[in-house]
Amino acid sequence: MTSTFHSLEVGKRGLAAQQAALSTTGHNIANANTTGYTRQRAEMQASNSVSIPGMQIKLGTGVDVTKIVRLREDYLDVQLRGENKTLGYWEAKSDTLTKVEELLNEPSDDGLATTMDEFWKGWEELAKNPDSAAARAVIRQKGVAMADTFQHISQSLTQIQDDLKLVITSRTDEINSLATQIGSLNDQISRLVPNKFQPNDLYDQRDVLIDQLSKLVEVKVSPPDKDTGVVDISVGGVSLVSAKGPNKLTVGYDSATGLVDPAKILIGDTNVSLNSGELLGRIESYGIVGGDTKSIIPTINDKINALAKTFADAVNSIHQSGMNLDNINGVSTEKVPFFIGTSAKDLAVNPKIMNSLNLIAAAKEDASGQSSIGNGTIAQEIANIKFKPLAFPGSSSTADDYYRNIIGQLGIDSQEAQRLESNSEVIINQVENRRQSVSGVSLDEEMANMIKFQQAYNASARMVSVMDECLDKIINGMGRVGL
């Protein structure tokens, strides 16, 4: 025979368990839209049965909530984080490449290519009218437009690079701040887990931070420690967060070139080589020592500088072989270059020409060292540079061709970056869906559960009432026969 109060106890346990499950449901509903929230479930288990003396049976004693579990699949986290770093990397690169494309503004009627065409046309006009001061003024202005365009491109590239430097700094700060936050969560968790608490919501917060971190750098996350629940995070094999706390990531620059020095990317004091992630994408966009063509801005900058220099040299060498009006009129024998400067940054029309149109050489010297005002042969020769292969670093092509190559290569690089970025986006969306499918809160499900638990709660309460009535019968109704 069991205790009279046994069933009352069973009812009470039922009430407590259903209430716990109801609050878990409530918690889930409340967090339906919380970023990174993992749905939880109260795991119920029949509590230990008791043997009844004299009877060959075991009687159930009701229910216990053994734990509240997070419904999460670790493999999906690994997959998402792996793709996240790729997304971050290509997002950063395509961002920079798109900016450069916008800056160069090709193909259009007002990019460098058109300015260059206009410049050649100016010389053609001068070749036709070498005596005309107007034609001279026009070619001078077109020269200024050419130099301005080169300078504008160069300055804007520098501007983009400066911005990137700021972004690198802020991303580094972000990584360090995330590492610190993960470290402090680790710390809180390590104080709860040994005492048999289950800090589910702290786990969620930590996972969100790790997700954010995984977009910035390639992270490797160790499985949580069994005793303390602490996770270790390493970047490129070097520990960023461990049980001892977070380390600091720093990015250093090469003093000679101003580019990022891969030997000066450190975590703590240890050199780390980045493989992927937004930080690397930004660093490569900015320029990294030994990065070769992966360094976006320096590569474009070098090419534009080579174009400016080779172009100016070609014009100058022919210009200086010709005779200007002062030479023809015997005023002076000085022959000046048309452009000064050796790179896109400092290219300018010779200030002497800015002062005197007479110094523009359009005429070719004859055998006797003379020429005449109507001779436009040199102007024509300069105009013909358009079709002449020039010696660019690594290739011999016309200036037009070289510039078209720059644009073509830029277009291909940018297209690749955008394609890989959108691929990653699609994959991440799919993985995120899978993760939501496992961990996300479904309101339908929660509502159904809510009804289920509510009904079970009601039934347990009824059970208590029934036992109450039974006890009432025993206590107040027994032994009062005939009264």
Add this chain to the structure above:
Amino acid sequence: MSIRVTQNILNQNLLFNLQRTNKTMDQLQEQVSSGRKISKPSDNPVTAVRGMFYRSSLNEIDQYKRNADDGLAWMTVTDESLDEVTSVLQRVRELTIQGTNGTNSDTDRNAIANEINQLKEHLGEIANAQIGGKYIFAGTDVKTPPYDTASKQFSNTNNDKLELVVGQTNTIQINVEGTSVFNNDEAGGVFKVLGDIVADFRSPNSSSTDHLTQLDSQMDNLLRERSELGARMNRMELSMSRIEGLEVSTTRLLSNEEDVDMAEVITNLKTQENVQRAALSVGARIIQPSLVDFLR
């Protein structure tokens, strides 16, 4: 395991797909409003580079056209001047024939000499013909009058050619060298011949008969120069029509590369609009109801 679908998944998928249709719509709308297939090289690197090439070709062609126009103008003025020279020489020839007629009195001969002298002066003016402030018979010495009005001589000795580029490998000379028209024998040329006739008619007794021969030789020389100029003008006109043909074909190539097919783009845009409309209306239905709506 079947996929468990939550409201958030529906939400997220709807947003993701709406984002994609929006992006496509944006691209299509940009194509419609700009009329161009691409706005950045990365939209299609091959098209971008080809477009740049054709654009540059069109710029060249534009310049060649202007060159050809200018050249033709120059050559037309030259031809007109040479035509006038021809008329002058013909009149001089008539007068010379009249003058050498033995029935003329001294007064008559003087009058003829005066007229020929006037014609010689006129010839000097023709030799100093200008276009846009430039002497057309002066070679490259375009700012100095080739005919010296003081010494009444064709003093220019500049034989340089003026050439215009009307194609990458096509250069056409536009000027007629003044010396070969007005000083072909390098001994005074047509001015000397006319001067001799005038002097001859003014002196009462002398009567030389080789004037006509000399005049005819000058006339021959002039016709030779004119026919050569005519041939060059023909070439220039041929080049001009070739350049115009090239302009049409290059413009078409550029348009093929860069311009959108409006019918196609607008159709695509409409299709995208329908897709988006459908997605939105379905979204509105999927997202709203949940069990919450039905539990009281």
